[in-house]
Amino acid sequence: MNTDDLIDSLTKDVKPMPRHALRRRLIAGLILGGGGTLLAVGAWLGFRPDLWIAMHGGAFWMKWLYTASLALCATLATARLGRPDGAALGWLWIMALPVAGLAAISIAEMAKTPSSEWMAMWLGASWKICSRNVFLLAIPIFGGLLWSFRRLAPTRLRAAGATAGLTAGAWAATLYCLHCPEVSAIFVLTWYSLGIALAALTGAMLGPKLLRW
Amino acid sequence: MQASEDQLKAWMTRGLDGDAAAHQLLLRGLLPVLRQFYRRRMSGREDDVEDLVQETLIAVHQRRITYDPARPLMAWVFAIARYKMIDSFRRTGRTCAIEGLEDILVVEGFEDASNARSDVSRLLDTIPAKQAAAIRATRIDGLSTAEAAARHAMGESDVKVSVHRGLKALAARVRDTLK
Numbered sequence: 461m462n463t464d465d466l467i468d469s470l471t472k473d474v475k476p477m478p479r480h481a482l483r484r485r486l487i488a489g490l491i492l493g494g495g496g497t498l499l500a501v502g503a504w505l506g507f508r509p510d511l512w513i514a515m516h517g518g519a520f521w522m523k524w525l526y527t528a529s530l531a532l533c534a535t536l537a538t539a540r541l542g543r544p545d546g547a548a549l550g551w552l553w554i555m556a557l558p559v560a561g562l563a564a565i566s567i568a569e570m571a572k573t574p575s576s577e578w579m580a581m582w583l584g585a586s587w588k589i590c591s592r593n594v595f596l597l598a599i600p601i602f603g604g605l606l607w608s609f610r611r612l613a614p615t616r617l618r619a620a621g622a623t624a625g626l627t628a629g630a631w632a633a634t635l636y637c638l639h640c641p642e643v644s645a646i647f648v649l650t651w652y653s654l655g656i657a658l659a660a661l662t663g664a665m666l667g668p669k670l671l672r673w
Numbered sequence: 674m675q676a677s678e679d680q681l682k683a684w685m686t687r688g689l690d691g692d693a694a695a696h697q698l699l700l701r702g703l704l705p706v707l708r709q710f711y712r713r714r715m716s717g718r719e720d721d722v723e724d725l726v727q728e729t730l731i732a733v734h735q736r737r738i739t740y741d742p743a744r745p746l747m748a749w750v751f752a753i754a755r756y757k758m759i760d761s762f763r764r765t766g767r768t769c770a771i772e773g774l775e776d777i778l779v780v781e782g783f784e785d786a787s788n789a790r791s792d793v794s795r796l797l798d799t800i801p802a803k804q805a806a807a808i809r810a811t812r813i814d815g816l817s818t819a820e821a822a823a824r825h826a827m828g829e830s831d832v833k834v835s836v837h838r839g840l841k842a843l844a845a846r847v848r849d850t851l852k
Contacts, residue, residue, distance in 0.1 A: 461727070463704065463723060463726060463727055463730070466727055466730065466731070467697060467700045467701060467704075467730065468697075470700065470730065470731065470734045471693050471696050471697040471700065471734075472693075473693075474688060474691055474692070474693035474696045475691060476689070476690050476691025477689045477690075477691075477737065477738055481738035482738045482739055485738060542739055543739045543740075543741065543749075544736075544739060544749060544752035544753050544756060545744065545748050545749050545752035611735065611736055611738055611739075612736060612738075612739055613732060613736040613739045613752075613753060613756070615752060615753075615755075615756045672760065673732065673736070
C-alpha cells in the first residue's frame with residue numbers, strides 16, 4: 461500500500477482520546493478480567509460463608525492490605541511499561557514494604573503461639589491448593605490485561621509481561637481472599653506470595669510472545 | 674522541510690482531541706523524519722525502509738494513548754521506531770552484520786552528539802559573547818588562534834585570554850550544577 465493512502469485511511473476516522481486514556485484502558489482490562497475471576501471465585505470455589513463476619517476481623521484486612529498493595533504497585537509498574545519511552549522502575553523497591561510488614565506480623569504471631577502449632581499455622585488447611593488457585597484465578601485478569609495491551613506500546617516485553625503477571629496474580633489473590641478462610645500471616649506470606657510469584661514468572665515467560673506488536 | 678518538535682507536538686495534541694486534519698498533518702510530518710531514521714540504519718534496502726515507516730505510522734496512530742503530553746514527542750516516536758526496527762530484525766532472523774551494527778551505533782552516536790551540541794550551546798550562552806565566540810572558533814570549529822582572531826576581528830592575545838577566561842567560567846558553571 462502506498463504510504464500516502466495509508467495515512468489517508470488512518471486519519472479517516474479520528475476519535476478524540478479522553479484524558480488519561482492509557483490509565484482507563486488498563487483499568488477497563490482489569491475490571492474485565494477481574495469480573496471473570498470474581499465469577500470463578502463465586503461459581504467454582506464459593507465465597508466463604510462467614511465472609512460478613514470475617515470482614516469485621518483483622519485477619520481479613522491484613523490479607524487484603526497485603527495483596528491489594530502489591531497489586532496497586534504492580535499496576536502502576538505495568539502502566540509505566542506500557543509506554544515505549546522511559547521506564548524508570550527504581551521505585552518498585554517499595555513493594556518490599558508490604559512483604560516486610562507481613563513478615564513482621566508473621567514473626568509476632570508465631571512468638572505468641574507455642575512452637576508445636578507452628579506447622580499447622582504455616583500449612584493451614586489449604587496449602588496444597590492455595591497457590592494453585594491464586595495462579596489459576598490470575599488467568600482471566602491476565603487475559604484482560606492482554607486486551608489492554610493491544611493499544612499499549614511496551615518495548616521491554618519480558619519486563620512488561622512480568623509486571624502484567626504480577627498485577628494479575630496480586631489482584632487474583634485479593635479476590636481469592638473472598639473464598640479463602642485462612643487467617644495466619646505466615647500462611648499468606650508463603651502460599652499467596654508463591655501463587656503471585658508464579659503468575660509473574662509465567663508473565664515474564666509469555667511476555668515476548670504475547671505482547672509483541 | 675521538516676516540521677519542528679513544537680509543531681509536531683501541537684498537531685499530536687490536537688489529533689488526540691479528535692482533530693483529524695491535525696492528525697493527518699502529524700503523520701505526514703513524521704514521514705521524512707522516519708524515512709531518514711530508517712534509511713540511515715537499513716543501509717539502502719528501500720522496500721524495508723518503507724515497510725518500517727508504514728508500520729511505525731500505524732503504531733503511532735493505534736497506540737497514541739501511550740503518548741504522555743508532558744514528554745517530548747520525538748523521543749516517543751523514536752522509541753516506537755527503534756522497537757519496530759529491532760522487531761523486524763528479530764522477525765527476519767537477521768543477525769546484525771558487523772558493518773550494520775557499526776552503522777546503528779554511529780547513528781545512535783549522532784543522536785547523542787546532537788544532544789551534547791545543544792547542551793554545549795546552552796552552556797556557552799551563559800558566558801559573555803566574546804568568550805563564547807572565541808571558544809567556539811578555537812575549540813569547536815578547530816580554527817587556530819590566528820584564524821579565530823581574523824574571523825572575529827580580535828587580537829591574538831585577546832582570543833587566548835578570552836578562551837582561557839571562558840573555559841574557567843564554564844568549568845565553574847558545570848561544577849555549580851553538579852553540586
